[in-house]
Amino acid sequence: MYARVARWEGAEGEALRRSAEEISSRAASGPPEGVPAKGLLMLVDPDSGRSLAVSLFETMEDLRQGDETLNAMSPGGDDVGRRTSVETYEVAVDIRL
Secondary structure, eight states: OOEEEEEEEEOOOOHHHHHHHHHHGGGOOOOOOOOOOOOEEEEEEETTTEEEEEEEEHHHHHHHHHHHHHHHHOOOOGGGGGGEEEEEOOOOOOOOO
């Protein structure tokens, strides 16, 4: 399993909450086309305007494809901040209780 971690900064608190709700409501239909993700975790800190989006992929090839597609996407407006970094990791431990 592999993870793509995108960091966002400069958002308005309520815009972060709205964005998270919108993503969550679309989750039932699966990930966006071109993003073969197996999971998504979005962490938000409305007080600081920061967030992290952790996308999980089964293979490195899936991660590469998803990364390319996600890098081409833009958020809905300036109020959700700007992407400041993207990093990729191999998932060494995944414990969900």
